[in-house]
Amino acid sequence: MNKLLIGRYIPGNSFVHRLDPRTKLLASFYYIGIIFLADNWQTYLVLLLFTLAAIAMSKIKLGFFWKGVRPLIWLILFTVLLQVFFTQGGHVYWHWGIFTLSQYGLINGTYIFVRFVLIIFMSTLLTLTTPPLALADAVEYILYPLKYVHFPVYEVALMLSIALRFVPTLMDETEKIMNAQRARGVDFGEGSLMQRIKSLVPLLIPLFVSSFNRADDLATAMEARGYRGGEGRSKFRILKWHAADRWVGLSFIVLTIILIVLR
């Protein structure tokens, strides 16, 4: 469980860490969008260099980003292989039944692979450098316009920040209950599929029960401190745009122009 890197935050004080979370969130989404502009090796090279530069500025070792890719490697390889064997066109190297190994197939496969890696790198960069609560604030800000169509922005933002806050707590709790049940002779992840599912009962029930209790306690504590809903509250963490955020914006505009020119 602890091997999962997605969603973890590494405290630091690099250029990327200091950026406004809204910038990082919007930039990540935008980046995923413009990745699809790339369609030849020059554009992919530009994107790769851009991503590596962003990672270098975060002062986090490249190795950790690879760890983010690893859990998804089978999904990526599966997609890549589908592309490689089912794309027609160009020079055909090998042919067997419905499978074709062609020039275009190989090129497309490589592009898909690079695309996956770049997207995972960028989103890992976002979560590694941004504390979850800051991300929740950013989401609240971005969702704000939806208030005018009666979307419950405050409630969603509150749920999001509470959920994010309790992810590590619940992980610890899960670990603890798993250990307690292991000590009582439960084998998690062993035996037949049915046995594996059954062995989850002693884990899931206590987890749900403790979540209910926790929710109850938290709601009581919030009410006791005067929480009456999101409307009319002031903010403790106030987000501010800085010069650095403008530079990031500018660099993305430049990147977009380069991609459009090169494609």
Add this chain to the structure above:
Amino acid sequence: MDITFTNVDYTYQANTPFQGVGLRDINLTIHGGSYTAIIGHTGSGKSTLLQHLNALLKPTAGTVQIGDRTITPATNNKNLKPIRQKVGMVFQFPESQLFEETVLKDIAFGPQNFGMSADKAHQRAEEMAELVGLPKETWEQSPFDLSGGQMRRVAIAGVLAMQPEYLVLDEPSAGLDPLGRQEMMDLFNKLHRENGLTIVLVTHQMDDVANYADQVVVMEHGQVIRTGTPREIFANEQWLVDKQLGVPKTTHFAEVLKQQGFQFEPLPLTEDELVTALLPQLLRQGGAANE
């Protein structure tokens, strides 16, 4: 059965940015039949050490010898069940591990995992419910309807039902009322004296250490910094205070009395010892005053 640690290191999440030291170079033997107390400041590695006792964690270096099994960093996760049965573990706030429909079913869960028949496990569960002092009317209730103290009894009964040779307790009395605490500690002591159960207790209650333990392990920053009998450990109050620990209330009181001219050699650890040492001195003083 002894449990022996040889040069044990444990690192949390090794080779990640979240890496943290859990244990460093632990050399320690917990003899079968002993009552060992592990004390130390919060975060000193006590709970990490405990989880090595039944191979929930495996050392990142060194070996742990549990009876005839040797646990090394390379040990496979399979076939650890016999160890888990011999070393019963009661975690902090064990009431969070309850999940069955009735109290008895929950207590019988452990033995059944180790291959006991449902009937026999049920019978064992009744014995254990009796032993930990659960009123009969609660036996068929849902464990979630019980009070916090009773839930903890169910959880402890569930561990005792596996009939372990070792009982490992991580702050078993935390959050209980004074009476419940006393009953719980007396129960463990009874099991130790009468059934020869080996007990490993992690606690912040120095009074419990003085009253029950025969061996004390002091931990700091993932290392064992001292082992000895309670008398040896509590002889130096200042050293313990420096380690953010303390001495039992009785010992502290005796220390204060000493400054008023009373004599204690050695320092009393329990109330009984204090009374035995103090009474003759008071009588003598009283006698002197009367003359």
